[in-house]
Amino acid sequence: MSEKMTSKQMLQKLLDDHYAGALAAKERGELIAWSTSIAPQEFCETMGIYTVYPENHAAAIGAKKGSPELIEVSEFQGYSIDICSYARVNMGYLEIQESVAGKIPLPDLLICCNNICNTVIKWYENIACELDIPLIMFDMPFNYDYEVNDHSVEYIKGQFQEAIHQLEQITGRSFDYNRFREVMEISSEAARWWKKAMALAQAVPSPMNGFDIFNYMALIVCMRGKQESIDLFKLVAQECEAKLAQGQGPWKDRPEEYRIMWDGIACWTALSTTYKFLKNQGINMVGSTYPDSWSIIYDSHDLDGMARAYSSNFVNRNLDFRVDNICQIVNDFKVDGIIYHCNRSCKPQDFCQYEVQRQVGDRTGVPSVMFDGDQTDPRAFSQAQFETRIQALVEMMKTRKQQQGIGVK
Amino acid sequence: MQAIATILREMEGAVKDPGGAVRAFKQETGREVIGCLPIYVPEEIIYAGGMLPIGVWGGQTNIVQSGTYLPSFACSIMRAIMEFAMRGVYNDLSAVVCPMHCDTLKCIGENWKVGISEVPCFCLVYPQNRKNPSGISYLTTEFEHLRKKLESLSGRTITDEAINQAIVIYNEHRKTIREFTRVARDYPLTITAQKRHMVIKSGFFMDKAKHTLLVKSLISELKALPAEKSSGIKVILTGIMAEPDSFLELFNQYNLVVVGDDLAHESRQFRTDVPAGGTPLERLARRWAEVQGCSLAYDPEKRRSNMLIDMVRETGADGVIVTMMKFCEPDEFDYPILKKEFEKANIPHLYIELEQQADSAEQLRTRIQGFAEMMSTR
Numbered sequence: 001m002s003e004k005m006t007s008k009q010m011l012q013k014l015l016d017d018h019y020a021g022a023l024a025a026k027e028r029g030e031l032i033a034w035s036t037s038i039a040p041q042e043f044c045e046t047m048g049i050y051t052v053y054p055e056n057h058a059a060a061i062g063a064k065k066g067s068p069e070l071i072e073v074s075e076f077q078g079y080s081i082d083i084c085s086y087a088r089v090n091m092g093y094l095e096i097q098e099s100v101a102g103k104i105p106l107p108d109l110l111i112c113c114n115n116i117c118n119t120v121i122k123w124y125e126n127i128a129c130e131l132d133i134p135l136i137m138f139d140m141p142f143n144y145d146y147e148v149n150d151h152s153v154e155y156i157k158g159q160f161q162e163a164i165h166q167l168e169q170i171t172g173r174s175f176d177y178n179r180f181r182e183v184m185e186i187s188s189e190a191a192r193w194w195k196k197a198m199a200l201a202q203a204v205p206s207p208m209n210g211f212d213i214f215n216y217m218a219l220i221v222c223m224r225g226k227q228e229s230i231d232l233f234k235l236v237a238q239e240c241e242a243k244l245a246q247g248q249g250p251w252k253d254r255p256e257e258y259r260i261m262w263d264g265i266a267c268w269t270a271l272s273t274t275y276k277f278l279k280n281q282g283i284n285m286v287g288s289t290y291p292d293s294w295s296i297i298y299d300s301h302d303l304d305g306m307a308r309a310y311s312s313n314f315v316n317r318n319l320d321f322r323v324d325n326i327c328q329i330v331n332d333f334k335v336d337g338i339i340y341h342c343n344r345s346c347k348p349q350d351f352c353q354y355e356v357q358r359q360v361g362d363r364t365g366v367p368s369v370m371f372d373g374d375q376t377d378p379r380a381f382s383q384a385q386f387e388t389r390i391q392a393l394v395e396m397m398k399t400r401k402q403q404q405g406i407g408v409k
Numbered sequence: 410m411q412a413i414a415t416i417l418r419e420m421e422g423a424v425k426d427p428g429g430a431v432r433a434f435k436q437e438t439g440r441e442v443i444g445c446l447p448i449y450v451p452e453e454i455i456y457a458g459g460m461l462p463i464g465v466w467g468g469q470t471n472i473v474q475s476g477t478y479l480p481s482f483a484c485s486i487m488r489a490i491m492e493f494a495m496r497g498v499y500n501d502l503s504a505v506v507c508p509m510h511c512d513t514l515k516c517i518g519e520n521w522k523v524g525i526s527e528v529p530c531f532c533l534v535y536p537q538n539r540k541n542p543s544g545i546s547y548l549t550t551e552f553e554h555l556r557k558k559l560e561s562l563s564g565r566t567i568t569d570e571a572i573n574q575a576i577v578i579y580n581e582h583r584k585t586i587r588e589f590t591r592v593a594r595d596y597p598l599t600i601t602a603q604k605r606h607m608v609i610k611s612g613f614f615m616d617k618a619k620h621t622l623l624v625k626s627l628i629s630e631l632k633a634l635p636a637e638k639s640s641g642i643k644v645i646l647t648g649i650m651a652e653p654d655s656f657l658e659l660f661n662q663y664n665l666v667v668v669g670d671d672l673a674h675e676s677r678q679f680r681t682d683v684p685a686g687g688t689p690l691e692r693l694a695r696r697w698a699e700v701q702g703c704s705l706a707y708d709p710e711k712r713r714s715n716m717l718i719d720m721v722r723e724t725g726a727d728g729v730i731v732t733m734m735k736f737c738e739p740d741e742f743d744y745p746i747l748k749k750e751f752e753k754a755n756i757p758h759l760y761i762e763l764e765q766q767a768d769s770a771e772q773l774r775t776r777i778q779g780f781a782e783m784m785s786t787r
Contacts, residue, residue: 078745078760082482082736091745114537118512121537121707122742128709129746135709139537141547142515151550155536158543319519342480347738351516354478355523 007235008215014228015218018052019102025050026105031171034104034127036120037221038293039113039138040160040310042187045225046180047167051111052104053222058089060218062268062376066100071377084345085377087123094130106131109170113138115316116293117348134170136163140311144318148311156307184300187225193233194220195295200240201286202333205249205256207240210285211275214266220294250284257282258397261329263289263356264341264349269378270386277387281394287333289314289326315348322352323359330364337397338368339390344380367396410599410634416627417604420611427463427614431501434461434616441503441563444528446490446514447649448673448705449535450506451552451693453579453683456617457571458559464613465490465505466674467765469653478520484513484736485765486649491517494525504529504562506555510705511739531558537707539698548694556690572689582617583679585624590676592628594668594724595636602660602667606651609675641666642784645720647713647747648732648763649740650674655770656732656763663781668724671717672732677703704739713743714750721756727784728757735762757784 005013026032033044033051044051061067067085070092075081077095079088093099097106112124112135121137128135138159141152164175197216201208216236223229243249249256260278262285267274278285293313298305314325329335340357342350357368369389374380423430431442443455444465452462467489475491493499507518507530521530533551536544556567586609593600593608600608608627612620641664650672651657660667670676683696700706702713717729729751733740744760751758759780761773 074745078748080733080741080744083738083741087742118510118515119738119742122704122739125707125709125711126742126746129711137537137707137709139544139707141534141536142509144509144515144518144532144534151547155538155543155547158541158546159538162538162541162543319523344482347483348512348515351479351483351513352519354480355520359523 005235007232007239010232010235011216011219014223014232018222019104022050022052022105023103031108032105033109033111034107034124035111036113036116036124038115038296038310038313039111040163040306041111041225042180042183042306043136043160043163043167043175044111045183045187046176047171047173049109049167049171051222052107054090054093054104055086056218056221057093057099057101057104058086058376059266059268060101061089061093061099063271064100065269067269067376068378070096070099081377084117084119084123084347085374085380086345087119089376090123091126094127107133109133110135111138112136113140113310115140115310115313117315117346119347134166136166138163138310140313140316143311143316143321146318146321148308152311153304153307156311157303160303160307181300183225184298184306186227186230188297188300190220190224190226190229190233191295191297193230193237194291195297197233197236197240198291199332200237200244203244204259204334206259206284206286206333207243207248207250208286209250210260210262210278210288211266211271213285213288213291214271217291217294220291224294224296251279254279254282256284258336258394259284259286259334260337260339260393261285261287261289261326261333261335262339262341263326263353264343264346265290265375267341267343267373267381267386268376270373270381270383273383274386277383277390281390283337283390283394285339287329287335289322289329292325319352319355319359322356323363326356326360327363330360330366335366336401337393338366339393340368340370342370342372344372344374344377346375365400367393367400369393369396412630413599413627416623416630417607419623420608423611423614424607428498428501430614431461431463435501442501443559444499444502444505446505446507446517447486448508448510448677448703449697449700450508450533451555452617453572453575453689453693454552454556454567455506455559456578457575458563458565458567460503460559460563461616463502464610465499466613466650468493469765472766478524479516482736484734485767486734487513487517489765491520491524494521494528497527499525500527502528504531504559506531506533508533508535510535511737513736513738529562531555535697535705539700539707545691545694545698548697549688549690552690552693569689572693576683576689576692578618578621580682582612582621583682585621585628586612586679589624589628590669592631596631596634597639597641597666598637599631599634602651602665603654603657605667606657606675609678612678639666640664642728642781643668643724643726645669645671645717645724645726645729646675646732647671647717647729648673649734649737650763651732653763653765653767656761656773659770659774659777663777665730665777665781668726669720671702671713671720673703673705704737704743711743711746714747717747718750718754718756721754727787728759728780730780731758731760733760733762735764735767757787 073092467486702716
């Protein structure tokens with residue numbers, strides 16, 4: 001890889017290689033896995049099974065405006081409009097196997113982990129049934145107590161063993177525990193660099209232009225177990241540090257006026273219009289609840305730690321944790337306001353979001369707004385409503401800054 | 410007939426006034442009543458502690474307050490539960506148990522802990538890898554924690570022996586209701602769709618031993634009558650529940666007869682017994698391992714469609730009605746597979762969306778009428 005490449009060029013190349021590599025592997029007759037976005041990828045990586053991520057693919061399809069046609073296909077099959085739109089995009093893709101964001105090879109096995117939602121259980125059940133392929137299920141019980149409890153850890157470790165056994169049966173090869181340890185080390189290292197790079201946005205002004213985080217996320221999802229992701233996040237960190245050293249903010253053409261946290265995933269179908277509207281108000285997204293989901297860091301000798309790390313994703317945690325988590329982000333990233341995306345697709349987040357918003361507001365005093373949207377179904381998003389809410393947020397942030405004696409234009 | 414009417418009236422009383430049943434139990438015994446949210450709460454543990462477990466499945470009401478926790482696209486059962494809880498309707502309960510089967514139930518448990526200070530909420534998570542020994546052991550521990558919470562709530566010890574006894578009572582209840590649903594097929598005029606539903610539902614608000622006796626006498630009274638002939642269209646119901654009441658009311662009008670169901674609110678409660686062997690809590694955990702064909706119980710083979718097709722064949726049903734509780738994602742995901750398999754097996758089906766609060770009787774009527782007409786011309 002050329003040393004002159006920027007992180008964005010490198011990201012694009014790695015993603016292109018990732019998808020091309022998956023298609024080539026399928027051509028060679030190798031096994032392909034489809035996996036949920038925060039599943040323990042260590043097992044397939046150890047086995048050398050090429051893994052692709054339908055959520056990534058669906059997001060890319062959404063960003064390229066190709067989701068409506070796939071959604072139409074799945075809704076015709078009987079998928080309700082109320083079902084997660086990633087699933088509807090993917091089930092549509094399964095049928096026609098074409099998309100504006102390119103092809104992914106059909107899977108020979110499935111890896112599902114419900115640390116993000118229980119939606120994925122049903123979604124992957126359906127793929128397994130439609131294609132008659134094995135499904136390896138990593139069940140991470142919802143943590144209604146604040147921490148991950150010990151019997152959950154034991155249960156998750158029991159599933160790790162079962163997964164190894166299933167993979168040995170599927171591939172006819174034995175599991176290489178030395179390689180497993182290496183992969184565990186790489187994965188934790190990648191997560192550390194990811195966390196470090198994202199934390200650089202804590203600087204004022206932030207060297208990172210907020211929606212960059214959403215773009216880099218693609219790689220932490222699909223290459224967490226590979227050296228290339230460490231290289232990329234190191235490069236991101238270097239670039240940010242260089243900007244920091246020169247006092248550069250997120251944009252060349254305007255200063256960062258307001259720093260916001262974004263709760264929830266992007267509206268991929270309106271990525272550029274939402275971004276531009278924020279930028280025009282001088283709003284930079286510096287923090288989000290999402291990126292930390294991939295800060296999966298554990299010691300390579302510690303399966304308990306690995307189980308806990310995977311179960312600790314914020315959406316698998318209770319309301320108290322979610323509130324603490326956002327308050328921490330508000331504090332660390334010196335946030336002026338919060339945008340809550342009430343993402344029609346994401347029930348586990350939406351149905352606690354009202355209370356989270358209230359409690360975070362009470363604790364931090366930071367103003368916030370909520371807008372209705374969807375990750376990949378454009379029908380559930382209105383740019384007009386988004387803009388009105390953001391304008392209201394700007395007013396609140398401006399007033400608060402004035403009260404605090406901070407000058408704003 | 411007189412005896413049947415008396416039994417049905419008693420059951421109807423329990424269904425119409427669950428609050429009365431709760432207060433009467435508390436007055437008689439001085440003990441606790443525990444609300445059980447949908448679905449598969451191990452009621453045997455509660456019962457073994459001398460408490461009365463009752464079903465909490467929402468109901469028809471206006472959503473006013475619960476909008477502060479849940480957006481309008483949340484499952485209507487859960488919105489109703491939250492609404493009732495906020496209005497203090499459940500204040501006579503000593504606690505509720507919330508099994509976090511779906512993303513919505515997870516959030517209900519969390520919001521309850523914040524918003525409903527009068528009634529404690531005991532959460533439970535059920536493992537998806539439920540046949541795996543580590544899954545069974547996980548669930549046994551969850552049940553152990555529930556037992557401890559119930560013990561400290563009531564101040565009484567819940568012994569293994571008492572749970573085993575409760576399992577006997579509950580398995581007997583399950584067996585009895587299963588028999589009732591079989592016998593009821595021969596009496597479609599006496600046991601209409603609404604009455605069938607009411608007989609089953611009344612079990613949510615009564616002591617199970619008492620309910621078993623009532624259902625047993627109902628069965629023997631029915632059997633004393635000659636079987637009833639009906640020209641009705643025989644259907645199987647599948648889904649979460651067959652409410653609001655306006656839905657089943659239409660069945661009489663359009664001559665639909667329920668010959669079997671796969672509803673979470675009905676048959677899924679009693680079609681799987683608690684198996685023998687091991688400690689009582691392990692036995693309860695292994696019951697979950699044996700549950701089949703439920704949208705909330707992980708099954709990559711999706712056997713629900715085959716189970717329903719078998720049920721259609723066994724009962725001689727003419728078709729299936731999919732009662733889709735709107736916004737229930739687990740059930741919504743099962744539908745495309747059911748649809749495909751029904752079509753393959755040439756079994757007619759009606760997909761109908763239900764909401765507890767929606768006063769959409771006219772819309773339901775159009776759908777049911779259309780289905781009935783289509784079926785009668787087949």
